[in-house]
Amino acid sequence: xxxxxxxxxxxxxxxxxxxxxxxxxxxxxxxxxxxxxxxxxxxxxxxxxxxxxxxxxxxxxxxxxxxxxxxxxxxxxxxxxxxxxxxxxxxxxxxxxxxxxxxxxxxxxxxxxxxxxxxxxxxxxxxxxxxxxxxxxxxxxxxxxxxxxxxxxxxxxxxxxxxxxxxxxxxxxxxxxxxxxxxxxxxxxxxxxxxxxxxxxxxxxxxxxxxxxxxxxxxxxxxxxxxxxxxxxxxxxxxxxxxxxxxxxxxxxxxxxxxxxxxxxxxxxxxxxxxxxxxxxxx
Amino acid sequence: xxxxxxxxxxxxxxxxxxxxxxxxxxxxxxxxxxxxxxxxxxxxxxxxxxxxxxxxxxxxxxxxxxxxxxxxxxxxxxxxxxxxxxxxxxxxxxxxxxxxxxxxxxxxxxxxxxxxxxxxxxxxxxxxxxxxxxxxxxxxxxxxxxxxxxxxxxxxxxxxxxxxxxxxxxxxxxxxxxxxxxxxxxxxxxxxxxxxxxxxxxxxxxxxxxxxxxxxxxxxxxxxxxxxxxxxxxxxxxxxxxxxxxxxxxxxxxxxxxxxxxxxxxxxxxxxxxxxx
Ligand SMILES: Nc1ncnc2c1ncn2[C@@H]1O[C@H](COP(=O)(O)OP(=O)(O)O)[C@@H](O)[C@H]1O
Ligand SMILES: Nc1ncnc2c1ncn2[C@@H]1O[C@H](COP(=O)(O)OP(=O)(O)O)[C@@H](O)[C@H]1O
Ligand SMILES: [Mg+2]
Ligand SMILES: [Mg+2]
Numbered sequence: 001x002x003x004x005x006x007x008x009x010x011x012x013x014x015x016x017x018x019x020x021x022x023x024x025x026x027x028x029x030x031x032x033x034x035x036x037x038x039x040x041x042x043x044x045x046x047x048x049x050x051x052x053x054x055x056x057x058x059x060x061x062x063x064x065x066x067x068x069x070x071x072x073x074x075x076x077x078x079x080x081x082x083x084x085x086x087x088x089x090x091x092x093x094x095x096x097x098x099x100x101x102x103x104x105x106x107x108x109x110x111x112x113x114x115x116x117x118x119x120x121x122x123x124x125x126x127x128x129x130x131x132x133x134x135x136x137x138x139x140x141x142x143x144x145x146x147x148x149x150x151x152x153x154x155x156x157x158x159x160x161x162x163x164x165x166x167x168x169x170x171x172x173x174x175x176x177x178x179x180x181x182x183x184x185x186x187x188x189x190x191x192x193x194x195x196x197x198x199x200x201x202x203x204x205x206x207x208x209x210x211x212x213x214x215x216x217x218x219x220x221x222x223x224x225x226x227x228x229x230x231x232x233x234x235x236x237x238x239x240x241x242x243x244x245x246x247x248x249x250x251x252x253x254x255x256x257x258x259x260x261x262x263x264x265x266x267x268x269x270x271x272x273x274x275x276x277x278x279x280x281x282x283x
Numbered sequence: 284x285x286x287x288x289x290x291x292x293x294x295x296x297x298x299x300x301x302x303x304x305x306x307x308x309x310x311x312x313x314x315x316x317x318x319x320x321x322x323x324x325x326x327x328x329x330x331x332x333x334x335x336x337x338x339x340x341x342x343x344x345x346x347x348x349x350x351x352x353x354x355x356x357x358x359x360x361x362x363x364x365x366x367x368x369x370x371x372x373x374x375x376x377x378x379x380x381x382x383x384x385x386x387x388x389x390x391x392x393x394x395x396x397x398x399x400x401x402x403x404x405x406x407x408x409x410x411x412x413x414x415x416x417x418x419x420x421x422x423x424x425x426x427x428x429x430x431x432x433x434x435x436x437x438x439x440x441x442x443x444x445x446x447x448x449x450x451x452x453x454x455x456x457x458x459x460x461x462x463x464x465x466x467x468x469x470x471x472x473x474x475x476x477x478x479x480x481x482x483x484x485x486x487x488x489x490x491x492x493x494x495x496x497x498x499x500x501x502x503x504x505x506x507x508x509x510x511x512x513x514x515x516x517x518x519x520x521x522x523x524x525x526x527x528x529x530x531x532x533x534x535x536x537x538x539x540x541x542x543x544x545x546x547x548x549x550x551x552x553x554x555x556x557x558x559x560x
Contacts, residue, residue: 041460042431090458143305146329173376173457175328175487176528202460205531242430242462247490247531251548258552260559269535276539280558 001066001084001163001196003030003053009061010048010220022048023059024220030198035190037207038200040217041242046200047090049217050166053198054085083112086162090169092153093146101127101144101152102137108160119159126159127152129189131181147178151185158189165189166198171206183210204246208232208267216241229265248272284449284481285317285340285371290349292335292504309335311504312349317483319448322475324492324512325485327501328526333485336501337451340483341371354448369398372442376454378434387413387429388422391440398445405444412443416470432463439470449481450474456486464491489516489530493546500525517544 010023022045030036040046051057052064055071055078064071071081089095098104105126109119124134130151136144141152154170167186171179187210190197201207207214207228214231216224218241224231232238232245235253244250245267252266252275261279266272292310297303309332317323327333338344339351342358354370356363372394375381384390391412395405413419416436421429426437435455442450452471456464468491474480484491492498498515500508502525508515515522516533528534536545541554 042458042463169458173329173454173487175526176489177526178329179487180528202458202464204461239462242460244461247548248535251532251535251551254548254552255555258556260552260555269531269538272535273538276535276555280539280541 002032002068003164003196004028004065004068005052005062006065007062008052008059008064010045010052010057011060012048014060022220023052026062026220026222028215028222028225030196032196033194034196035187035210035212036196036198037211037214038198038217039202039204039207039214039243040223044217044241045220046217047168048220050087050168050198050200053164053166054087055081056087083160084162085164085166086157086160088154088157088165088167088170090172092157092170093141093149096141096149096153096156099140100138101132101141104141104152105155105159108156112160122159122161123155126155129158129192130155130185147174147181150174150178150182154182154185162195164196164198166200168200169202170199171201171203179206186210204232204244205248208246208249209269216243228267232267233265284319284321284354285315285483286350286352287313287315287336287339288350288352289314290339290346290351292339292344293347294335309504310339310346313505314349315499315506317449317481319481320475320479322472322482322494322496323484324495324498325483325501326487326489326492326498326525326527327507331501332504333501334453335504337373337453337483337485340449340451341373342367343373365398369445370447371449371451372445372447373451373453374435374438374442374455376457378431378438378458381438382426382434385425386423387418387426387437387440390426390437391422391444394441395444408444408446409440412440415443415474416440430463431459432466435459435463435467436470439467439474443474447480449483451483451485453485454487455484456488456491464488468494489528489533493530500527512546513544516546 005026005028008023008026012020012022038046052059096104102123106119106123109122132151141149171182183206213227215222232249235245248269249267252272255261263275290310290313294307294309295303296305325333340353342364345359351358353367356367358367383393392409395408413422416439418436426434455467471482471484472494475482493512495512498512499506507525508521516529519529530546532545532547532551536551541558545551545554
């Protein structure tokens with residue numbers, strides 16, 4: 001599904017003393033199957049933005065289109081929109097509530113009115129996809145480890161078979177192995193299911209490694225929108241916004257400033273290893 | 284400053300009838316000594332016992348077996364709990380859950396107020412604490428309007444107003460943006476260097492630990508690995524077994540075959556210059 005935001009605005013608490021313009025004039029177009037990263041300082045509007053993507057929040061100005069159709073039209077089927085666009089919120093494991101892992105994942109499909117057999121099938125598939133073993137189906141989610149709980153919560157969203165998967169800081173609070181596993185899993189699901197993925201992250205490293213395109217939010221506005229190369233080339237501006245560039249990029253810039261390498265625009269560990277090993281072998 | 288003597292802690296879960304349902308041993312015969320003025324970073328996979336350890340230091344939890352001493356006070360003696368909490372403050376992961384008041388100033392004053400301190404003394408301490416973290420200008424603003432990093436600084440100021448000897452940070456940067464992360468780690472180092480406050484920093488971010496005096500890596504309620512950052516990060520294989528990784532500079536240096544255990548960008552540039560010469 002393609003997503004178009006046209007001059008979208010969102011004001012919280014309009015007319016009250018708490019009035020806050022959380023989205024200002026945000027316009028972009030996401031093509032079917034893209035892998036998008038969203039970065040931005042705390043309070044820049046990332047969570048507000050993604051809640052507009054499945055109609056949980058209504059914009060107070062502008063328009064949002066899915067596959068060219070305005071989702072605010074009276075005839076628009078917003079129930080289907082919520083099935084098609086799955087959001088994994090921050091710390092989603094806090095929202096697990098059923099007595100068993102299986103029931104928790106089956107909750108969404110059950111609500112769609114699917115026959116039990118089909119809901120079960122989706123539950124199995126989703127759990128398999130996030131790497132949770134069948135043997136845990138009847139276990140209470142509260143007896144799982146932090147990383148496992150998060151996977152179960154993600155499975156609950158996947159069981160709805162979304163065409164667009166949005167994740168708000170899915171790796172926050174996980175240990176290094178847990179973080180890598182979750183991100184690899186998301187990348188694999190995207191490849192296998194061929195879906196659009198939107199990843200909100202505070203890690204410049206993770207964004208550089210996984211996504212194709214980065215959108216930068218700053219004070220409610222879309223400040224940058226481009227490829228990893230285009231966005232991370234604007235280091236000073238990013239720093240002014242409370243963001244940064246990957247560690248590796250800073251190092252490669254230091255090496256270039258000292259005249260030790262010629263390359264610029266290196267954003268990942270693997271690229272840096274390739275360039276520096278060549279140089280070191282030649283000597 | 285902080286001493287754990289053969290500490291075991293069990294979380295005991297009971298069913299509705301009060302019968303024991305399950306027991307988790309979160310600390311397992313753990314001994315540890317943290318000196319006054321030390322900066323200790325604690326790593327370890329999720330569930331390895333880091334938060335349980337942290338909560339023992341300000342007497343939120345008491346050992347099932349063994350003893351925890353903080354500034355000479357035994358945390359098992361309930362009468363000393365306030366003395367301990369005044370000396371050892373804790374900053375948690377979620378900045379939003381720690382905000383309680385309408386203005387920054389009131390929030391920072393919450394702890395000293397509860398200690399029953401004279402008003403003049405309290406105001407002085409609150410002002411000093413807000414200045415110390417650079418929030419004095421924002422003292423009349425609502426904490427909710429601040430950035431994530433600034434909210435964490437409000438929590439830190441609230442502890443500083445109690446004149447603590449030790450601050451325990453339990454994943455304080457997990458929810459922050461890059462500027463917020465840097466702000467908090469720098470503040471922790473500054474409080475350690477300039478004010479001599481003992482710092483215990485729990486984190487999943489390897490970069491945040493390279494400036495520590497000592498790193499402790501936990502596994503299943505025990506200390507699995509311990510040493511200076513250079514000692515710990517030269518044991519890459521063991522760290523991977525423990526679910527950790529290397530700081531980016533250390534990993535890159537190893538992968539391109541630079542000698543020594545490199546921790547920072549400056550060290551990397553130096554080592555690289557030497558290698559190509
Ligand atoms: N429910 C709400 N009511 C009022 N203001 C809100 C609400 N949710 C968010 N805000 C405000 O809107 C702005 C953007 O918030 P958010 O979208 O959560 O940012 P981010 O996810 O980038 O941290 C912030 O200033 C925040 O305080
Ligand atoms: N309130 C609790 N009740 C029962 N078990 C708990 C509780 N808090 C933590 N645990 C368990 O204790 C162990 C250590 O947890 P914790 O100290 O939170 O680890 P960490 O902070 O390293 O992630 C884990 O197995 C965890 O599941
Ligand atoms: Mg958010
Ligand atoms: Mg913890």
